[in-house]
Amino acid sequence: MKRVIYSEISGNSSQFYMLVALLGAFVLSALGAAYYMEHHGHFVTGMNNQIVWGMPHVFAIFLIVAASGALNVASIGTVFGKTIYKPLGRLSGLLAIALLVGGLIVLVLDLGRPDRLIVAMTNYNFKSIFAWNIFLYVGFIGIVAAYLWLQMERRLNHFVKTAGLVAFLWRLILTTGTGSIFGFIVAREAWDSAIMAPLFIMMSFSFGLAIYILVLLAACRGSGRDIGDVVIQKMGRLLGVFVGAVLYFTTVQHLASLYATGHAGVERFILVDGGIYTLLFWVGQVFIGGLLPLVLIFRPQKTTGQSSNRSVIMASIAVILGGFAQVYVIVIGGQAYPLNLFPGMEVSSSFADGAITNYAPSLPEIGLGLGGIALAGLIVLFGIKLLRMLPTTLSNAAIDPHHNVGAASRGDS
Amino acid sequence: MSCQSKDIKMANDATRVDTAGVDKAGFDPQRRSFLGAAAAAAGITLAPGVMLYGITKSSPAKARAPGAAASSDVRWGMLIDLGSCDSGCDDCVTACATENGLGGHGRPATDAQWIRKVELKDQHTGNSKSLPVMCMHCEEPPCVDVCPTGASFKRADGIVLVDKHICIGCRYCMIACPYKARSFVHEVLEDQKPHAPRGKGTVESCTLCVHRIDSDQQPACVEACTDTGGGAMLFGDLNNPESEISKRVATYASQQIRDDLGLNPGIRYRNL
Amino acid sequence: MSLRRTTFALLAVALVYVASLAVAINASEDEHMASAGRVPVPAIPAGRGDSCVEDTDFMRRNHMNLLKHQRNETMREGIRSEQYSLQECISCHAVSGPDAAPVTVASPDHFCRSCHDYAAVKVDCFQCHASRPEPGDMSAGHRLGSAQPVSPAAHGIE
Numbered sequence: 001m002k003r004v005i006y007s008e009i010s011g012n013s014s015q016f017y018m019l020v021a022l023l024g025a026f027v028l029s030a031l032g033a034a035y036y037m038e039h040h041g042h043f044v045t046g047m048n049n050q051i052v053w054g055m056p057h058v059f060a061i062f063l064i065v066a067a068s069g070a071l072n073v074a075s076i077g078t079v080f081g082k083t084i085y086k087p088l089g090r091l092s093g094l095l096a097i098a099l100l101v102g103g104l105i106v107l108v109l110d111l112g113r114p115d116r117l118i119v120a121m122t123n124y125n126f127k128s129i130f131a132w133n134i135f136l137y138v139g140f141i142g143i144v145a146a147y148l149w150l151q152m153e154r155r156l157n158h159f160v161k162t163a164g165l166v167a168f169l170w171r172l173i174l175t176t177g178t179g180s181i182f183g184f185i186v187a188r189e190a191w192d193s194a195i196m197a198p199l200f201i202m203m204s205f206s207f208g209l210a211i212y213i214l215v216l217l218a219a220c221r222g223s224g225r226d227i228g229d230v231v232i233q234k235m236g237r238l239l240g241v242f243v244g245a246v247l248y249f250t251t252v253q254h255l256a257s258l259y260a261t262g263h264a265g266v267e268r269f270i271l272v273d274g275g276i277y278t279l280l281f282w283v284g285q286v287f288i289g290g291l292l293p294l295v296l297i298f299r300p301q302k303t304t305g306q307s308s309n310r311s312v313i314m315a316s317i318a319v320i321l322g323g324f325a326q327v328y329v330i331v332i333g334g335q336a337y338p339l340n341l342f343p344g345m346e347v348s349s350s351f352a353d354g355a356i357t358n359y360a361p362s363l364p365e366i367g368l369g370l371g372g373i374a375l376a377g378l379i380v381l382f383g384i385k386l387l388r389m390l391p392t393t394l395s396n397a398a399i400d401p402h403h404n405v406g407a408a409s410r411g412d413s
Numbered sequence: 414m415s416c417q418s419k420d421i422k423m424a425n426d427a428t429r430v431d432t433a434g435v436d437k438a439g440f441d442p443q444r445r446s447f448l449g450a451a452a453a454a455a456g457i458t459l460a461p462g463v464m465l466y467g468i469t470k471s472s473p474a475k476a477r478a479p480g481a482a483a484s485s486d487v488r489w490g491m492l493i494d495l496g497s498c499d500s501g502c503d504d505c506v507t508a509c510a511t512e513n514g515l516g517g518h519g520r521p522a523t524d525a526q527w528i529r530k531v532e533l534k535d536q537h538t539g540n541s542k543s544l545p546v547m548c549m550h551c552e553e554p555p556c557v558d559v560c561p562t563g564a565s566f567k568r569a570d571g572i573v574l575v576d577k578h579i580c581i582g583c584r585y586c587m588i589a590c591p592y593k594a595r596s597f598v599h600e601v602l603e604d605q606k607p608h609a610p611r612g613k614g615t616v617e618s619c620t621l622c623v624h625r626i627d628s629d630q631q632p633a634c635v636e637a638c639t640d641t642g643g644g645a646m647l648f649g650d651l652n653n654p655e656s657e658i659s660k661r662v663a664t665y666a667s668q669q670i671r672d673d674l675g676l677n678p679g680i681r682y683r684n685l
Numbered sequence: 686m687s688l689r690r691t692t693f694a695l696l697a698v699a700l701v702y703v704a705s706l707a708v709a710i711n712a713s714e715d716e717h718m719a720s721a722g723r724v725p726v727p728a729i730p731a732g733r734g735d736s737c738v739e740d741t742d743f744m745r746r747n748h749m750n751l752l753k754h755q756r757n758e759t760m761r762e763g764i765r766s767e768q769y770s771l772q773e774c775i776s777c778h779a780v781s782g783p784d785a786a787p788v789t790v791a792s793p794d795h796f797c798r799s800c801h802d803y804a805a806v807k808v809d810c811f812q813c814h815a816s817r818p819e820p821g822d823m824s825a826g827h828r829l830g831s832a833q834p835v836s837p838a839a840h841g842i843e
Contacts, residue, residue, distance in 0.1 A: 041613045043599035048522035052584040112582015112614030120581045123562040130561035187591035349531040483763030605815045607772045612813030
């Protein structure tokens, strides 16, 4: 493979500035929403004493999970040595940082006392997975920054493998930590399971790659750079594998839970009669987020080129939408179902014991969440404009000189 | 630390400051003899019959000297007899709200509730019961485990509290509590009770009326239940084998809610 | 501009800034409390009784450390001393408003605000803590001093 040249995008077109303005507007509205929530108190949101974590947390967890997965592309190139992925590594690192920062901003601004962030960073209870997560998240940003720098500093390139390995292991621990936020909670039947950690790992692989594919395509098309279908197809097939893995872990999670007679109530709630949660699970998570991408990616292609690229793009979008539904079902569905304090009893009280809580996301919450996505977008935009993140070309000839047209479904070389 | 080397200036009931220094173990002879008399009176009154729950307001345990720290020699707990708990009565809930300034805002989903009455009905037998549920003050509190800053903590004498100076309002403890005991303050608060500070953006729950316990009184709910309710609630020191509650839980079977979780709550129930 | 010139320019700006800061600080130290600046020195209402639990100078410099240290002792260890009780502080330093009831922190006459507004240091305490004794419960102040609350009209720069 020829030596890859990276360059900044010119970033002076009107579309670029319009995009920056649009994302900036979303960020500003998110800041306004956060101020509104903090000033009046959380009663202005849809969150309450039953549904304690709402839309902001859905967005934040989705972004954080995707962040660690976005780094995967770089890891495959550095740690697993797949040369075709190597030019993609820098954007992967940038995207990982961007998504994580976006997610963290949403999480921090939703705190009851966001002014106490310094307290959170100086007082630690090390038995809490949350406290560990603070280290893991902040450390992730530092490690990926170092990894990026080593990728970009050609004189220190021989350290890249070490940095890549550290980053890879770190993000595995980080995502395990994120999954364990839920998996460690014995009190909630929907969450109390060791499988949450590996499920979140696979979710991160899947969401991260889907977002990466879309961002890469948008960046290349937007800056007029070639991108061949070898890169897209390879990533598309990998995405298919990840989607299958997520489906597998989801199946195991629910099968195991169904086997426990005591969990029958919560499983019935999620899978059968939970209303919005059931809809989001089957239509959103399983169909749109799982089966549809598999079909789009792995069905036999009659023609190559644009149509199969379009399949990958549609599959990526579907994975993102389905992923969102999945996080919503996990986070909110898990809280909507009442705690089981008195097995075998019908329960009622003035504090929603025994009752399924209805949750309606409010505008400030959604605004805050969208602002996190917008911030991630802004970071990526500025990153590729100011730094040499994007390869000048990812055409088939540049990436894979032995590539011949019509062999789009070739295996790895 | 520098503050502890200062003499603790004991102010007695007179209007002048009494600057007598006290030693570290510090006790006031006047107070001790008063408490001795109170304990004797309580003992005499309690003697007749086991069924008479806390009719006198006897101090639950031996007095802690002023300025002394809470100690793990003591473990505060409650015993609630559902046989005496009436379905229509919520004196404990009202008393808690009054004592701690939990004014409702007409928004039941977000209004704080530190104690609530739960109505149970057995699905198979139709037998129904009523019971108050509040923070269980577990020996191994999951809320303390998950708090990232350590704001949720257990005091040495077993009371689980929220240190609202460092609570960041992440609500993870609310997620982790198996009893859904915690509430989040969803609005700006004004004119809080001086003995029960609470504020927007922090998490709170039943404090077992720690401000009352520290001045040798009973929690407000227990007092209300004893005075005007069914007399179902008994408060005391589970570590003291001579206390009324210890004797009672040794004699009669009592259960904890979700005892399968192994948290050993300090709140026990009879006839659950 | 060349790198050298930029560096010099930045250094010059920094020097001018530091110099003007020094002049300003010097000037404000020379002028003692009572004389005029642009902002009038606050009139801090006197607390009830003969004296506070510590002398004024100590309190001015250290009340924040006392508060921060004592709160952990009280909260985490259950050590409640009457001398350093926050309720006592608030009770003695209660300022009564036009309706003879003590004012809350919403009013600029509140004891803590009289100085904190001037110093532009935001206090976080009263988001949770009551900023005045319970109306009707003035008993706390009796233990340490006289019974009468102080009205804002009584100036006292201690």
